[in-house]
Amino acid sequence: MRHCVFCGEGLGEGVPQAPAPGRRHAYDPRQGRLWEICGRCRRWNPVPMELRWETLEGWEGAVQDRGRTLLESEHLALVQVDDGEVVRVGRPPLPEWGGWRYGDRLPRMRRRGGFLRRILGSLPPPPLEGYDPYGLTGPMGGVGGRDGPSEWLASPFLAQATPLTLAFTAVPFAPACPSCRIPLPLAPWDFQAVRFRESRTVADVTGVEAPCAHCGEWVLLPLRAVRPALRLGLGIVDTDDRAREVGEAAGAGLAQVGGTERFLAGLGRIGAPLGELARDERVALAMALDAEAEAEALEAEWREAEEIAAIMDEELTAVADFQAFRARILDGLGG
Numbered sequence: 537m538r539h540c541v542f543c544g545e546g547l548g549e550g551v552p553q554a555p556a557p558g559r560r561h562a563y564d565p566r567q568g569r570l571w572e573i574c575g576r577c578r579r580w581n582p583v584p585m586e587l588r589w590e591t592l593e594g595w596e597g598a599v600q601d602r603g604r605t606l607l608e609s610e611h612l613a614l615v616q617v618d619d620g621e622v623v624r625v626g627r628p629p630l631p632e633w634g635g636w637r638y639g640d641r642l643p644r645m646r647r648r649g650g651f652l653r654r655i656l657g658s659l660p661p662p663p664l665e666g667y668d669p670y671g672l673t674g675p676m677g678g679v680g681g682r683d684g685p686s687e688w689l690a691s692p693f694l695a696q697a698t699p700l701t702l703a704f705t706a707v708p709f710a711p712a713c714p715s716c717r718i719p720l721p722l723a724p725w726d727f728q729a730v731r732f733r734e735s736r737t738v739a740d741v742t743g744v745e746a747p748c749a750h751c752g753e754w755v756l757l758p759l760r761a762v763r764p765a766l767r768l769g770l771g772i773v774d775t776d777d778r779a780r781e782v783g784e785a786a787g788a789g790l791a792q793v794g795g796t797e798r799f800l801a802g803l804g805r806i807g808a809p810l811g812e813l814a815r816d817e818r819v820a821l822a823m824a825l826d827a828e829a830e831a832e833a834l835e836a837e838w839r840e841a842e843e844i845a846a847i848m849d850e851e852l853t854a855v856a857d858f859q860a861f862r863a864r865i866l867d868g869l870g871g
């Protein structure tokens with residue numbers, strides 16, 4: 537059984553030949569893409585397919601023959617086929633794409649809630665009193681108290697401190713720190729400080745600068761190397777209904793600056809830290825990174841469709857320094 541990479545909800549079994557009851561998919565017959573839409577958190581999970589053209593022909597046939605359109609915009613349609621529902625993707629401009637995939641245009645199928653079950657499953661059992669990233673239960677009464685971590689105090693991501701902590705103690709921010717060489721640990725409260733930079737390497741015009749929690753150096757990393765961890769973090773901080781409210785505006789903003797590549801290059805020029813971006817700018821950033829990741833997966837025949845799943849499956853137990861970082865952060869929380 538596959539699981540939603542964002543919230544851990546179980547997705548359906550296998551790739552159905554046509555829209556299936558109780559599940560919701562989206563497909564793009566022009567580019568040969570298929571996603572399963574999580575019934576809980578509403579995020580779109582790419583479905584790797586070996587036989588995508590044959591499969592999608594079946595979907596297109598079912599939609600054309602038996603489909604009943606429930607909701608339609610110029611380039612996207614929610615279609616009911618028998619007892620299943622599917623989103624047919626045409627060539628949507630960015631505002632329409634933002635409204636449907638990241639926004640409120642698509643009516644929800646079931647309840648939402650919960651987060652990061654896979655990451656939680658990989659952790660040692662939490663202390664009896666639970667994790668306490670705010671330090672609210674410290675011996676001196678919490679934040680500002682003797683043992684309460686104060687690192688989160690100025691962070692706009694305070695409300696997501698727990699899931700961010702669980703995420704960044706489970707996965708490195710980049711495969712290797714250019715300075716100390718171990719998988720780069722990011723202190724979870726430093727997610728807000730991560731900033732874009734112009735970078736002149738061959739592969740990327742945009743780089744990302746972040747502080748390594750092991751050696752303490754600020755290092756410049758290629759965007760591609762940090763993209764999965766960045767997408768994971770953005771998935772955590774922008775998973776609520778307010779993020780959905782700005783989905784369409786985020787798409788419109790991207791269209792206004794001339795597309796996702798121009799937007800990323802612009803962030804590099806400005807160099808603003810993540811914590812200073814407005815909500816719609818962050819959602820636009822997530823849209824741009826998803827688009828890059830999925831375009832690359834498409835070039836690789838859509839086989840490795842979700843890079844976030846890959847970093848979450850990485851084996852880090854052999855990296856003593858990363859384990860030490862993880863213990864230090866989690867012990868601080870539990871105590």
Ligand SMILES: [Zn+2]
Nearest residue numbers: 540543574577
């Ligand atoms: Zn989900």
Ligand SMILES: [Zn+2]
Nearest residue numbers: 713716748751
């Ligand atoms: Zn380092």
